[in-house]
Amino acid sequence: MSVPxxxxxxxxxxxxxxxxxxxxxxxxxxxxxxxxxxxxHHVNTCSEYRNIMQTEVTGRDADTISSLPYLAVRLFKLxxxxxxxxxxxxxxxxxxxxxxQVPAYIPLDRDTSSRQSKxxxxxxxxWIGKQRLPMLIIDHPDAVKPGGQFSARGAGxxxxxxxxxxxxxxxxxxxxxxxxxxxxxxxKYSDQPVLMFGFTFMVWAHFLDSLxxxxxxxxxxxxxxLHSGGWKKLEAQKVSNDAFKARLHTLTAIxxxxxxxxxxxxxxxxxxxCEHGFLHAPVQSEIIVRDxxxxxxxPHGRQGLIQVMSAIPSSYPGHSILTEDLGTIHGIDDCxxxxxxxxxxxxxxxxxxxxxxxxxxxx
Amino acid sequence: MSNQQKLTEAFxxxxxxxxxxxxxxxxxxxxxxxDSTAHMILIAELENQFNIMLDTDDxxxxxxxAKAKEILSKHDISFDA
Numbered sequence: 001m002s003v004p005x006x007x008x009x010x011x012x013x014x015x016x017x018x019x020x021x022x023x024x025x026x027x028x029x030x031x032x033x034x035x036x037x038x039x040x041h042h043v044n045t046c047s048e049y050r051n052i053m054q055t056e057v058t059g060r061d062a063d064t065i066s067s068l069p070y071l072a073v074r075l076f077k078l079x080x081x082x083x084x085x086x087x088x089x090x091x092x093x094x095x096x097x098x099x100x101q102v103p104a105y106i107p108l109d110r111d112t113s114s115r116q117s118k119x120x121x122x123x124x125x126x127w128i129g130k131q132r133l134p135m136l137i138i139d140h141p142d143a144v145k146p147g148g149q150f151s152a153r154g155a156g157x158x159x160x161x162x163x164x165x166x167x168x169x170x171x172x173x174x175x176x177x178x179x180x181x182x183x184x185x186x187x188k189y190s191d192q193p194v195l196m197f198g199f200t201f202m203v204w205a206h207f208l209d210s211l212x213x214x215x216x217x218x219x220x221x222x223x224x225x226l227h228s229g230g231w232k233k234l235e236a237q238k239v240s241n242d243a244f245k246a247r248l249h250t251l252t253a254i255x256x257x258x259x260x261x262x263x264x265x266x267x268x269x270x271x272x273x274c275e276h277g278f279l280h281a282p283v284q285s286e287i288i289v290r291d292x293x294x295x296x297x298x299p300h301g302r303q304g305l306i307q308v309m310s311a312i313p314s315s316y317p318g319h320s321i322l323t324e325d326l327g328t329i330h331g332i333d334d335c336x337x338x339x340x341x342x343x344x345x346x347x348x349x350x351x352x353x354x355x356x357x358x359x360x361x362x363x
Numbered sequence: 364m365s366n367q368q369k370l371t372e373a374f375x376x377x378x379x380x381x382x383x384x385x386x387x388x389x390x391x392x393x394x395x396x397x398d399s400t401a402h403m404i405l406i407a408e409l410e411n412q413f414n415i416m417l418d419t420d421d422x423x424x425x426x427x428x429a430k431a432k433e434i435l436s437k438h439d440i441s442f443d444a
Contacts, residue, residue, distance in 0.1 A: 090392060110392050114426075117399075121419045130418040144400070161403055162422055165410075 003111050003314045007037040011115065014311055019123050019282035020339035024332045027283050027341065028065060034311040035068055035319055036061040042317035045083040049317040066288050066297050070307055070320040076104035076265055084109050084315045095152050095264035106264055112315040116268030117162065119284045119312055124163055126282075127258055127272055128224055134189045135164020136182070138198025138207045138227075140171040152264035153199065153229075159267065160197045160226065170198075170207060177210045186218045193222040196252075199229035200259065203248075204239060211251045219253040228260045228270070232349060241277060261346055265318045269310040271344075274337040278330060281342040285310045289329050290322070292350065303328045303347060324350040366440055369412045374428060377405030387429040413440055 010033050017030065039062075042049045053069055062068040075081065076095070088109045095104035108116075137157055144154045161167055168185045172178045185194075198207060203225070211218070225248060234244070245257050261279050262270035269285035281287050289304040290297060298304040306327040309320050327346040335343045364372070374385040378396045391397055397405070406422055409415075409431070415438045417425075425431050432442045 113392070113399075118423055121423050125419060130420060132417070132419060132422075158399060162419055165407070165416075167403070 004037065004041055007034065007041055007314065010034045010037050011311055014284060015118070015122070017283045019126055019284065020280060020341060022283045023340050024342070031283065031286060031309070031311060032062070032065050032068075035065065035309055038311070038314065038317075038319040039068060041314060042083050042319070046081060046317050048079050048081055049083070065286050065309060068309070068320050070322045071317060073104075073263075073265060073321050073323050076106060076316075076318070077102040080105055081316050081318070082107045083317060088315070093152065093155055093264050093267065104264060106267075106318065107316050109315040112313055115312045115314075117159070119268040119282075120159055120270065121162060123270060123272065123282050123284070124160075124226075128163055128195060128226075131193075132163055132165045133193050133195040133224070134166045134168075134185070135161065135195045135197065136168050136170050136185055137161070137164075138170050138196060138203050140173045140175065140178075141169045142173050155264070155267060156199070156228065157197070164195050164197075170196075171202075175202075175206045177207070177214060177216070179214065179216055182216060182218065186216075186220075190219055191222065193224070194220050196220075196223060196225045196254070198225075198227055200227045200231060200244075201229065201233045203227050204234055204244060208247055208251055218251075221253045221255070223252065223254040224256040224258070225252075225254050226258050226260060226272075228262060230349075231346075235348060263308070263321075263323070265321055266308055266310040266312065268312045274335060274339060274343070276336045278335055278337070278343040278345060280335065280337075280339050281344075283341065284312065287327075287329065287342050287344055289327055289344070292326075295322075298329070300329045300331055305350065306344075306346065326350060366413075366435075366442055370409075370428070370431065370435070370442070373408040373412045374405065374431075377401060377408035385428060387432070388427065390427040391425070409435070413438065415440070 014030050014034055017027065043053060043055060052071065084107065089107045090110055091108045091113060093106040093108060139157055144157050168181050170178060170182055241259065248254055248257060259273040260270045269282065271279040271281055273279050286309040288297060288307040290307055292305045303326055306323045306325045307321065308323060313319050325346055326348050327344050329342055329344045332342050333340045371382050371385045375382045378401050380396050391402065406417055410417060413435060421434050425434055
């Protein structure tokens, strides 16, 4: 079943708004409309979703984003949640799950996949510009295997590759530095703006650690590092975001560093960290923090379970998901960086939750 | 080589398909060869063939051979027969 026109129109309307320049009161009705239409679409097309919601479409829409229903992220592992026919699947994304854990099942059709790319581009252009920069990928080439099933790690690398040119992998399959590749990249681009991307733990443990021990020295004063995939392993080593940035600067001269928070269940509508260290919801997504025990919406400043909303997924019911991550909303529209929208921080994972960050799948 | 020939060459090299498959109607993600991985190789081929730099908007918009021509014409590359 193809995407309902009403939803596509509402999504297109949302895409006309600037990602970080739309005040919350202007964004809310437009995004709410998209999310209500997605809910209706998934009730109509995904029987598991309909059963969970115990509802038929009644015509009664949620009147606030926080009153929309949501699915626990775990359900994407336990159930085959799919709102399209098998013949419309062109890629299945599997979340982190290489270590015996059950991976999530995320079926994508062309429309959803194309929306993911469009939204990601719209968001990232705000941070790195429209030009594609020479790109050093802090991973090894085997992490991206073409065709068929796709790991979240491969999908992440591939998604970000859109923003680069002359893609160079910094690591070998055994996770050691590819010294020759790094040297070539350095000699060509050291003075220029370059883009680096890697998963947080791999940047720390396999790139920065090895750089420090090696003889090679690199300097990219105009470089930008984007990194993602979770801090859990680094927190265990007591590595803070500030320590991460300081060590990166010492070893690479990079000062522009943006962590981003996202997940396989909502590829595209990511939350990028600003210069003041806060993650920002763009116009295409929203974040809500709930009390872990009562699931009531937490006031700003109080930690709780993160719920993420995305305008993108029509091939699976993943537009409103309660994660197992803990975080805190710090405000709306008034971050010191001047970007509009909700800004927040992520503090870790709910105790007893599985270890499932993209970074955490590398042993 | 004409611009049309260069374009056909870039698509056939980038996607690993035969020249005769490269028609204006050929569309992203409708053949197994033109997936997102191949798309980046295609972009590099087009950049080399025409000696241009495509930005992220161009990459996202380049959803068919016809669309590629439209985008390339913004870079002063003409496909008039």
